[in-house]
Amino acid sequence: IQTDKGADPPDKKDMKPSTATNPENGLSGILRLVLQELNLFYSRDVTGVCLLYDLLHSPWLQALLKVYDCLQEFKEKKLTPATTHAQTLSNEVVGILRGTPKSPETRELKQILQAPHFKALLRAHDTVAQKDFEPLLPPLPDNIPDSEEAMRIVCLVKNQQPLGATIKRHEMTGEILVARVIHGGLAERSGLLYAGDKLVEVNGVSVEGLDPEQVIHILAMSRGTIMFKVVPVSAPPVNSQKMVYVRAMTEYWPQEDPAIPCMDAGLSFQKGDILQIVDQNDALWWQARKISDLGTCAGLIPSNHLMKRKQREFWWSQPYQPHTHLKSTISISMEEEDDMKIDEKCVEADEETFESEELSEDKEEFVGNDRKFFIAGFRRSMRLCRRKAHLRQQRAGFCSASCCVSASGAPYEEVVRYQRRPSDKHRLIVLVGPSGVGVNELRRQLIEHNPSHFQSAVPHTTRSKKSFEVDGREYHYVSKETFESLMYSHRMLEYGEYKGRLYGTSVDAAQAVLDEGKICVLDLEPQGIQIARTHDLKPYVIFIKPSNMSYMKQSRKNAKIITDYFVDMKFKDEDLQAMEDLAQKMETQFGQFFDHVIVNDNLQDARAQLLSAVQKAQEEPQWVPAAWVSSDAEPQ
Numbered sequence: 001i002q003t004d005k006g007a008d009p010p011d012k013k014d015m016k017p018s019t020a021t022n023p024e025n026g027l028s029g030i031l032r033l034v035l036q037e038l039n040l041f042y043s044r045d046v047t048g049v050c051l052l053y054d055l056l057h058s059p060w061l062q063a064l065l066k067v068y069d070c071l072q073e074f075k076e077k078k079l080t081p082a083t084t085h086a087q088t089l090s091n092e093v094v095g096i097l098r099g100t101p102k103s104p105e106t107r108e109l110k111q112i113l114q115a116p117h118f119k120a121l122l123r124a125h126d127t128v129a130q131k132d133f134e135p136l137l138p139p140l141p142d143n144i145p146d147s148e149e150a151m152r153i154v155c156l157v158k159n160q161q162p163l164g165a166t167i168k169r170h171e172m173t174g175e176i177l178v179a180r181v182i183h184g185g186l187a188e189r190s191g192l193l194y195a196g197d198k199l200v201e202v203n204g205v206s207v208e209g210l211d212p213e214q215v216i217h218i219l220a221m222s223r224g225t226i227m228f229k230v231v232p233v234s235a236p237p238v239n240s241q242k243m244v245y246v247r248a249m250t251e252y253w254p255q256e257d258p259a260i261p262c263m264d265a266g267l268s269f270q271k272g273d274i275l276q277i278v279d280q281n282d283a284l285w286w287q288a289r290k291i292s293d294l295g296t297c298a299g300l301i302p303s304n305h306l307m308k309r310k311q312r313e314f315w316w317s318q319p320y321q322p323h324t325h326l327k328s329t330i331s332i333s334m335e336e337e338d339d340m341k342i343d344e345k346c347v348e349a350d351e352e353t354f355e356s357e358e359l360s361e362d363k364e365e366f367v368g369n370d371r372k373f374f375i376a377g378f379r380r381s382m383r384l385c386r387r388k389a390h391l392r393q394q395r396a397g398f399c400s401a402s403c404c405v406s407a408s409g410a411p412y413e414e415v416v417r418y419q420r421r422p423s424d425k426h427r428l429i430v431l432v433g434p435s436g437v438g439v440n441e442l443r444r445q446l447i448e449h450n451p452s453h454f455q456s457a458v459p460h461t462t463r464s465k466k467s468f469e470v471d472g473r474e475y476h477y478v479s480k481e482t483f484e485s486l487m488y489s490h491r492m493l494e495y496g497e498y499k500g501r502l503y504g505t506s507v508d509a510a511q512a513v514l515d516e517g518k519i520c521v522l523d524l525e526p527q528g529i530q531i532a533r534t535h536d537l538k539p540y541v542i543f544i545k546p547s548n549m550s551y552m553k554q555s556r557k558n559a560k561i562i563t564d565y566f567v568d569m570k571f572k573d574e575d576l577q578a579m580e581d582l583a584q585k586m587e588t589q590f591g592q593f594f595d596h597v598i599v600n601d602n603l604q605d606a607r608a609q610l611l612s613a614v615q616k617a618q619e620e621p622q623w624v625p626a627a628w629v630s631s632d633a634e635p636q
């Protein structure tokens with residue numbers, strides 16, 4: 001029997017018991033059984049078995065598992081030291097060794113016991129064993145007056161990290177108080193300093209009459225151990241609040257906030273960051289950590305209430321608030337009618353009429369090799385209608401980053417981990433991106449990849465049905481009244497008008513796909529995301545982003561876009577530039593809603609990334625608004 005490396009055949013004798021104490025149980029015991037099983041297959045030519053055998057048999061893995069088992073065992077035990085005087089014992093052994101005949105073993109043992117590191121280890125062991133943790137305090141003087149307040153002396157060893165506490169002066173008494181203790185910081189970990197403690201001395205210097213800045217200066221100049229003398233707060237605050245997770249719907253930079261009590265203690269965050277709120281005791285300043293950085297100490301962020309106030313102040317301080325950002329649909333407003341007319345002329349001046357464009361597209365919508373199927377939601381009129389919305393946004397300058405903080409929008413959204421159960425409906429997949437970036441191309445490819453699994457929603461229109469069309473296949477053909485009632489009851493994810501007809505995608509159309517057990521894949525204007533964000537649809541939003549200009553020029557050489565003027569037009573440099581600008585604006589304004597971002601440079605890579613993101617959205621736990629998770633879905 002030969003492995004690749006020419007290893008000897010396995011021998012059951014080699015397999016020693018895995019743990020000294022309990023060889024049959026534990027991971028290494030299981031490994032031993034697996035090895036026995038594999039041994040039976042080893043002589044047969046089973047692909048990969050030899051490799052697996054060698055892996056499981058490797059001494060490093062065995063050693064690792066033994067360590068694991070030992071740790072598991074000790075985790076359950078309450079360890080008690082065998083002796084509290086290991087140092088004395090060690091010294092005695094060294095004395096005895098001196099009187100014994102010399103041998104290599106005794107020499108080695110003597111060397112080990114006398115090595116400084118080993119001695120330090122035994123000293124640490126004895127300190128722990130004797131529970132000798134308290135610092136030695138000088139005896140209290142006998143003549144303390146009765147009125148003397150109880151003091152606590154706190155020694156903290158300052159290393160690279162900040163102390164993790166802030167101080168303030170009491171408005172009435174002028175005393176210096178500990179204002180807050182930052183979670184996870186040095187002060188909090190010591191368990192000796194609390195918010196409300198009165199500072200009396202720092203390193204022997206009285207703080208009476210000093211400004212907080214002067215005290216901070218003393219602290220900043222101190223090195224090594226810092227000694228605080230404090231009068232403890234009568235009732236230390238207890239943090240009984242439960243840990244809350246939120247998604248930041250806005251960004252925050254402490255460096256730019258003159259109101260923050262301590263800039264160094266501030267936590268900066270960006271839109272979409274998930275934050276763990278660890279302390280909400282203060283009505284104005286919360287303490288939080290980013291979930292990407294849970295190991296670090298917490299930082300200060302404005303509370304929900306304070307952030308809303310800041311947003312309102314900022315909002316009203318802006319000289320002019322354009323109304324574009326308030327629109328949640330792609331509807332075309334009256335003032336754009338002139339533009340529309342020009343556009344219509346251009347379309348009509350093109351080789352064919354609008355009607356024949358619709359016809360020419362029919363073939364494209366039937367795809368599949370063996371079995372032909374129809375993909376709804378790719379009709380040119382619908383896409384032209386959206387392109388107009390894009391153009392309108394570009395002309396209106398979209399919405400500048402500064403004006404996008406709504407005066408009323410919640411700055412934080414409570415989120416929970418949600419894992420879709422196999423019996424749950426799928427999450428809606430929403431693709432968002434600037435016009436021409438490839439949203440439709442990717443959506444089409446995803447659906448074609450597995451049409452029985454992925455499906456688009458059938459849009460609604462008020463135009464009349466053509467002879468070759470089927471109601472509910474190309475469109476749901478509805479009256480203007482029906483369409484408008486869907487619009488006004490917020491049942492339209494997006495809608496727009498093109499050539500006097502209304503086009504749009506309804507919530508119910510998306511829901512119908514999900515009800516069939518399929519994954520609904522939509523292409524939405526970012527304004528539509530808000531309407532889609534419901535418990536029923538649980539949308540997972542993927543932002544499709546253009547790559548850099550030079551790569552785009554190269555990769556889009558043969559690509560065609562739909563414009564108002566021409567049906568299939570090659571990309572011009574201005575189109576690519578506009579796409580980049582719009583992508584940036586979309587990210588600034590709607591980035592908080594994006595669950596995933598894909599840069600569409602190489603189409604194949606982008607498609608693979610999309611497929612994997614869609615699978616993860618359905619199969620792996622994700623942060624979703626807490627309001628989406630009710631009794632039908634347990635948080636993970």
Ligand SMILES: Nc1ncnc2c1ncn2[C@@H]1O[C@H](COP(=O)(O)OP(=O)(O)OP(=O)(O)O)[C@@H](O)[C@H]1O
Nearest residue numbers: 435436437438439440441555559560600601602603
């Ligand atoms: N990664 C890519 N490499 C090369 N060509 C691409 C890539 N992605 C998309 N394209 C091409 O770019 C063109 C525009 O793509 P697509 O029609 O999907 O744009 P879109 O984002 O849906 O915009 P619109 O909503 O305005 O139609 C198409 O010809 C498409 O095949």
